[in-house]
Amino acid sequence: MNTESKTDAPAQPELVEQVRRLGPWFHNIEVAPGIFTKEIAPAPGPQPLNHPEPRWEKVKSALPEDMTGMSVLDAGCSDGFFSIKMAGRGASRILAVDGAAEPIKRMNWVIDHFGLENVEAKVQMLDRSSARKLGKFDLVFAMAVFYHMRDPITGIEMLASLGDRLLLETIVVPDHRDTYFKVKQPGGERGVPRLIPSTACLEMLMRWAGYDEITQLTDESDSRPIYLCVRNRPGS
Numbered sequence: 001m002n003t004e005s006k007t008d009a010p011a012q013p014e015l016v017e018q019v020r021r022l023g024p025w026f027h028n029i030e031v032a033p034g035i036f037t038k039e040i041a042p043a044p045g046p047q048p049l050n051h052p053e054p055r056w057e058k059v060k061s062a063l064p065e066d067m068t069g070m071s072v073l074d075a076g077c078s079d080g081f082f083s084i085k086m087a088g089r090g091a092s093r094i095l096a097v098d099g100a101a102e103p104i105k106r107m108n109w110v111i112d113h114f115g116l117e118n119v120e121a122k123v124q125m126l127d128r129s130s131a132r133k134l135g136k137f138d139l140v141f142a143m144a145v146f147y148h149m150r151d152p153i154t155g156i157e158m159l160a161s162l163g164d165r166l167l168l169e170t171i172v173v174p175d176h177r178d179t180y181f182k183v184k185q186p187g188g189e190r191g192v193p194r195l196i197p198s199t200a201c202l203e204m205l206m207r208w209a210g211y212d213e214i215t216q217l218t219d220e221s222d223s224r225p226i227y228l229c230v231r232n233r234p235g236s
């Protein structure tokens with residue numbers, strides 16, 4: 001799939017203005033040579049300006065170079081950086097969902113800008129009931145979304161119901177021995193407390209959800225580990 005911009009794409013000043021109006025951007029997407037979304041209108045937060053390129057560097061070798069024939073669910077896609085990368089590898093169908101409307105608006109603009117026919121983005125808060133209507137995917141791609149789920153047990157069960165292969169990046173308490181959740185204080189007045197699993201707890205949850213092949217792609221001490229989880233006995 002071609003991720004070069006369409007030939008009828010707007011001229012540079014107009015393009016920059018469109019990007020600025022759609023912002024602020026969480027993802028830094030190159031929409032034309034040298035024109036990056038987040039550099040024009042960055043979202044506030046601790047992420048670097050080139051977010052999430054460093055995360056893509058960590059996961060890309062775990063994905064097939066040629067994803068032709070694969071269906072992918074990009075869960076909590078935000079502005080769609082990862083979907084665009086996987087579209088570039090030829091994935092046949094990508095459904096990108098996010099519970100928030102603003103990133104989906106930006107992503108739909110990107111889809112249109114690049115003329116991506118096999119990527120669909122929609123506002124969808126993933127939970128057990130909405131997941132049942134989505135069907136199954138060859139790959140469930142869940143970067144930085146699992147820790148947003150109020151209940152990690154229901155969350156992993158829901159992600160596992162969507163397919164037999166899961167790429168999961170999340171926050172853990174780096175502890176490979178004991179299984180527990182740490183309750184993390186919410187930021188701001190209305191923030192919801194988060195249940196952060198220890199590494200051992202997360203791995204236990206993944207096995208419980210039915211994955212029998214669990215590969216950690218990051219190094220042992222990483223507090224943002226990335227896992228490739230495969231269920232070789234579908235339906236188990």
Ligand SMILES: C[S@@+](CC[C@H](N)C(=O)[O-])C[C@H]1O[C@@H](n2cnc3c(N)ncnc32)[C@H](O)[C@@H]1O
Nearest residue numbers: 052076077078098099100125126143144145148
């Ligand atoms: C920290 S951002 C991560 C975005 C992107 N996956 C990445 O790694 O850069 C989390 C995103 O997940 C979305 N989100 C949180 N909970 C969700 C849920 N249950 N279903 C769908 N989207 C969700 C948020 O709106 C937000 O855009």
